[in-house]
Amino acid sequence: MASRTIENYLKQIYLSRPADETQWLTMGKLSMAVGVTPGTATSMVRAISDAHLVEYEPRAGVRLTPAGEQLALHVLRRHRLIELLLVKVLGLDWSEVHAEAEELEHVVSDRLLARIDEILHHPAFDPHGDPIPTAGGVVRRQDCCTVLDCPLDSPTRIARILDQSAEFLQYVNVCGLLPGAEISVASRNHQAQTVEVMVIKSGEKQALTLSFAVAEKFFVQTT
């Protein structure tokens, strides 16, 4: 059994892996993601590599083996199912569940997880719109664009938000930009680096301005 430390490393290696599959994740990035000093990450990765859960190339970086990826996806599945349970059944606010799940993901048994999955009717997405890997370790990929690059003036639906920080999610809540919300992008200003978004908030249409950096965090799906 992998320790909770190792589970956290594997999960972060998965989440922080570079888009280009041939690339390695550097120790600097990993140590930041896990929240330890670079030296600690190096020696931990050495150990995890001895267990054949990652490949490690000194001065290049780290990459999950198939076994390591399965384990990472299992942790991610636990994390996201727990988040959804906390929102749907326990009634916590979606801005607080990430921190909570960060701990719970390491102690929930397979049996309990199966019950949670049943109660939620085998959901495909967590409260932030992140896909929940299947019990078999498969991630159903949804290709969609962001508020930054979707077509203008067409009605779309927010599908996913790429930020787990409680403060940001509370702001998102206030704006009504939650997953499922219908919006359309009115315009983009490349000089000011801002996007103007129309959102239906408690019945009436409202305009909202976001920076490019923030717009990029919102994935949308054309309806």
Add this chain to the structure above:
Amino acid sequence: MASRTIENYLKQIYLSRPADETQWLTMGKLSMAVGVTPGTATSMVRAISDAHLVEYEPRAGVRLTPAGEQLALHVLRRHRLIELLLVKVLGLDWSEVHAEAEELEHVVSDRLLARIDEILHHPAFDPHGDPIPTAGGVVRRQDCCTVLDCPLDSPTRIARILDQSAEFLQYVNVCGLLPGAEISVASRNHQAQTVEVMVIKSGEKQALTLSFAVAEKFFVQTT
């Protein structure tokens, strides 16, 4: 914050404390309860005593300070509320929830615990009939007798079972001796050390024989 190890020690010191308040809990008993060697218990208790959570008297034993007791009761509250949640909301069998709660009790936040308490309508007892300490750390004491010493031939109700092992609880399940079940004690045989119990199992009355040792595990309340 107390580590999960310390939380476990405090909880076991509370649960294993001798009935006589003036007595100390010996290191032997404690090390058995926690599942470590006696030497480990001794040095751990020394450390916890430095934190003023217990009093430790070499060669006598250990005893909780008021601060330590509050912490222990908090852990116990988490444990028992979680057990009830797992049974009532998640639909786990009551024989499996103890092991599950043993881990979860250390990672559930105050906020989540408050939600659980609300959803369950501030329950007073867990699935085994054990009292749930209040948020203020008060244990509501119910004085009742056991199947070993209750009056004969009077209808009573099972209130509490003093054994958390899954196998035993599954047997209890089969016999219909769960908390809430109506029973009456027909006779006791002091030579054979057995008790004959009448229990209403799926409509019809059934007779059941238990040893003194097992009878003692069932607390009953006269109805």
Add this chain to the structure above:
DNA sequence: AAAACAATTTTGGGCAAGCAAAGTTAATTG
């Protein structure tokens, strides 16, 4: 090509928990 820089690895050390086995103490027994 040399110097400077940034990223990474190595070294040395710390803390929390644990075990095994040796040493101590206190109670029990002959």
Add this chain to the structure above:
DNA sequence: CAATTAACTTTGCTTGCCCAAAATTGTTTT
């Protein structure tokens, strides 16, 4: 009382995980 025994404590060692700071390496810059 002396000897034995059982319970407890001490000692020495291990493992997992972490940090700070020094050393190394690969890449830019000058």
